[in-house]
Amino acid sequence: MNKEKIAIIGLGYVGLPLARLFATKYAVVGFDINTKRITELNSGIDSTLEVEDAVLKSVLKPANSEDTGLYCSTILDDIKDCNYYIVTVPTPVDKNNKPVLVPLIKASEAVGSVLRKGDIVIYESTVYPGATEEECIPVLEKNSGLKFNQDFYAGYSPERINPGDKEHTVDKILKVTSGSTPEIGKKVDDLYNTVITAGTYLAPTIKVAEAAKVIENSQRDINIAFVNELAKIFNLMGINTHDVLEAAGTKWNFLPFKPGLVGGHCIGVDPYYLAQKAQEYGYHPEIILAGRKMNDGMGAYVASEVVKLMIQNDVKVKGANILMLGITFKENCPDVRNTKVVDVISSLEEFGANVTIFDPWAEEQQVFKEFGYTSSRKINYKKYEAIVLAVAHNEFKELDYSKLTSDSSVVYDVKNVLSRTIKNKSL
Numbered sequence: 001m002n003k004e005k006i007a008i009i010g011l012g013y014v015g016l017p018l019a020r021l022f023a024t025k026y027a028v029v030g031f032d033i034n035t036k037r038i039t040e041l042n043s044g045i046d047s048t049l050e051v052e053d054a055v056l057k058s059v060l061k062p063a064n065s066e067d068t069g070l071y072c073s074t075i076l077d078d079i080k081d082c083n084y085y086i087v088t089v090p091t092p093v094d095k096n097n098k099p100v101l102v103p104l105i106k107a108s109e110a111v112g113s114v115l116r117k118g119d120i121v122i123y124e125s126t127v128y129p130g131a132t133e134e135e136c137i138p139v140l141e142k143n144s145g146l147k148f149n150q151d152f153y154a155g156y157s158p159e160r161i162n163p164g165d166k167e168h169t170v171d172k173i174l175k176v177t178s179g180s181t182p183e184i185g186k187k188v189d190d191l192y193n194t195v196i197t198a199g200t201y202l203a204p205t206i207k208v209a210e211a212a213k214v215i216e217n218s219q220r221d222i223n224i225a226f227v228n229e230l231a232k233i234f235n236l237m238g239i240n241t242h243d244v245l246e247a248a249g250t251k252w253n254f255l256p257f258k259p260g261l262v263g264g265h266c267i268g269v270d271p272y273y274l275a276q277k278a279q280e281y282g283y284h285p286e287i288i289l290a291g292r293k294m295n296d297g298m299g300a301y302v303a304s305e306v307v308k309l310m311i312q313n314d315v316k317v318k319g320a321n322i323l324m325l326g327i328t329f330k331e332n333c334p335d336v337r338n339t340k341v342v343d344v345i346s347s348l349e350e351f352g353a354n355v356t357i358f359d360p361w362a363e364e365q366q367v368f369k370e371f372g373y374t375s376s377r378k379i380n381y382k383k384y385e386a387i388v389l390a391v392a393h394n395e396f397k398e399l400d401y402s403k404l405t406s407d408s409s410v411v412y413d414v415k416n417v418l419s420r421t422i423k424n425k426s427l
């Protein structure tokens with residue numbers, strides 16, 4: 001049996017799959033401040049759908065102990081005899097797109113209060129380069145009274161999971177690791193290597209590992225912004241963007257990015273972390289922020305395209321009933337955080353349309369709580385003046401569109417998943 005005991009702080013999309021994986025080989029305590037989440041997890045249910053109930057139940061243990069398995073708790077005392085603390089709390093931005101480090105600081109205060117000599121604290125939350133050592137370590141030192149790299153140590157290992165993706169699960173994605181000294185880097189790397197079957201990559205420093213993560217998502221954001229710009233250009237020219245991308249994609253080094261709405265808590269957020277830090281160093285990042293601006297404006301663009309098509313079909317926009325297919329930020333996943341579908345909805349509402357939201361994945365209460373919109377998990381089969389397929393949930397490919405449309409109805413396919421006989425246009 002492994003003598004290491006691991007605490008995972010924050011049991012969301014990232015923390016729970018990691019806790020479950022470590023719990024196959026170690027004694028793990030999952031700690032979260034959300035009581036509802038802990039109750040749900042201890043009964044073997046994961047509402048994020050990242051860990052199947054049977055898989056979760058197979059590692060759950062009834063009480064905090066040294067036995068292999070997972071025990072979930074909201075009580076700080078339950079993590080006090082761990083020797084590895086892995087922090088997986090959210091790192092969002094505020095309404096002005098400034099990084100919010102509050103959960104990270106609060107989690108560091110909590111860990112600091114139970115930290116003991118020899119312990120290692122590993123951060124997994126996505127941050128800008130320098131956040132671990134400049135923001136989190138001082139909090140750990142202050143709350144523990146211990147000295148960094150003398151009494152306790154740190155690591156940073158960014159997460160690369162993709163919610164809803166059942167193929168690239170945490171164990172099957174190569175993991176970047178790092179440590180606050182070369183010896184600790186090796187220790188952190190060895191720890192992850194015991195459970196990550198895809199292997200690990202030990203980065204030379206914590207800052208390198210932090211920077212690597214934030215540029216992975218920034219690179220995706222910029223590439224998507226480029227194809228969004230192409231979509232706008234080709235729409236003006238009357239050329240089908242997807243046909244162009246397919247043709248260009250026959251070249252061996254053409255990158256297969258698609259136009260779309262960029263939501264969620266990673267690609268649409270992380271570039272702001274990098275941009276903020278660059279600005280602190282007196283550098284104004286032009287390309288990173290141009291990508292963000294382009295992608296953040298796509299919701300309004302989609303709405304304007306739908307309205308143009310309705311006008312072309314002599315459909316009155318004011319008072320029109322529009323069906324929005326999907327509100328989650330991505331397909332086949334219940335995550336609605338930072339979804340940009342709400343930008344399409346609010347823009348259509350500004351034109352005076354009535355928008356009905358159908359999403360078989362989104363939790364209706366959560367949609368209402370976060371955005372004030374009513375969404376339904378059941379489709380209301382009636383005729384709509386326009387349909388916008390905003391998210392590529394599998395269920396939308398099976399709908400009977402003839403029952404939802406009349407001759408003049410507009411079907412706009414943001415994700416380009418419907419056949420050309422059903423839709424009027426794609427993004």
Ligand SMILES: NC(=O)c1ccc[n+]([C@@H]2O[C@H](COP(=O)([O-])OP(=O)(O)OC[C@H]3O[C@@H](n4cnc5c(N)ncnc54)[C@H](O)[C@@H]3O)[C@@H](O)[C@H]2O)c1
Nearest residue numbers: 010011012013014032033034089091103106107125126159
């Ligand atoms: N979701 C993804 O696909 C993904 C992928 C890679 C990296 N990340 C990064 O991982 C981090 C976590 O993201 P997530 O999607 O798992 O977030 P999440 O919102 O799903 O989960 C975070 C959990 O942390 C808990 N929490 C908040 N403050 C806490 C505190 N002080 N102490 C203990 N628990 C606390 C919340 O209650 C929640 O259950 C973020 O930095 C994110 O950018 C996310």
